[in-house]
Amino acid sequence: MYVGRFVIIGKTNGKLWAGYRVSSRSFPNRYAVRSNDMTVAIMPRDVKDLEKSPYISYNTIKILPTAAVVTNGSHTDPIVEKIAMGYPARDALALTLLAMDYEKDALNTPRIAAVVTKDSGFLGIVTKDGISVSELPLQDGDCYMVATYEKTTFSKVTLEATSADDLARKMYDLTFEKPVCSAAAYQKDGGFELGTYNGPQ
Numbered sequence: 001m002y003v004g005r006f007v008i009i010g011k012t013n014g015k016l017w018a019g020y021r022v023s024s025r026s027f028p029n030r031y032a033v034r035s036n037d038m039t040v041a042i043m044p045r046d047v048k049d050l051e052k053s054p055y056i057s058y059n060t061i062k063i064l065p066t067a068a069v070v071t072n073g074s075h076t077d078p079i080v081e082k083i084a085m086g087y088p089a090r091d092a093l094a095l096t097l098l099a100m101d102y103e104k105d106a107l108n109t110p111r112i113a114a115v116v117t118k119d120s121g122f123l124g125i126v127t128k129d130g131i132s133v134s135e136l137p138l139q140d141g142d143c144y145m146v147a148t149y150e151k152t153t154f155s156k157v158t159l160e161a162t163s164a165d166d167l168a169r170k171m172y173d174l175t176f177e178k179p180v181c182s183a184a185a186y187q188k189d190g191g192f193e194l195g196t197y198n199g200p201q
């Protein structure tokens with residue numbers, strides 16, 4: 001099954017985490033990179049690809065001391081800014097997804113997002129037809145995802161991870177078609193660590 005991009009949240013051994021995978025038919029020539037201590041970006045290997053779509057390069061993960069934000073586009077930064085200003089995660093997600101709306105490409109690609117805080121996890125999606133933002137109950141072993149295509153309602157997945165790098169690798173290896181790269185944030189030492197995986201080199 002091809003689901004496009006997807007975000008995921010979960011809890012393993014008391015640690016909350018969030019992750020992202022790019023799967024792509026049109027722009028497979030991309031990678032995930034830590035651009036600083038707080039940020040993972042999705043980048044094209046050929047900058048010429050940026051002329052074909054405004055939606056293929058963006059900060060996918062940003063971490064704050066108390067939250068990690070993971071998305072499939074340029075909405076990562078405004079969600080982070082609102083949480084940093086004191087908005088509840090639910091409101092930061094809903095306000096930003098509604099304001100930025102689905103992508104105006106040939107597929108009306110949804111914007112998707114995840115937030116994990118010290119003790120809770122949220123998913124969000126805005127499509128051409130509606131918007132949904134929920135806090136999901138995360139007990140040890142729980143994991144939820146939402147994707148741009150096919151799996152556009154919040155659904156349970158079986159996935160456990162022991163670090164950010166482990167999560168990024170396991171997301172890449174999920175059986176959804178056309179994996180390109182993945183990234184993850186994982187609770188560590190009262191904050192979050194970041195991880196990436198760009199496939200077998």
Ligand SMILES: NC(=O)c1ncn([C@@H]2O[C@H](COP(=O)(O)O)[C@@H](O)[C@H]2O)c1NC=O
Pocket residue numbers: 004005022023024025026027042053055056057072073103105106107109110148
């Ligand atoms: N976030 C991304 O990495 C991303 N990659 C591709 N898209 C959009 O989705 C469309 C379809 O891409 P694809 O056939 O690779 O699933 C692209 O033309 C582009 O408008 C993206 N937009 C949202 O997911």
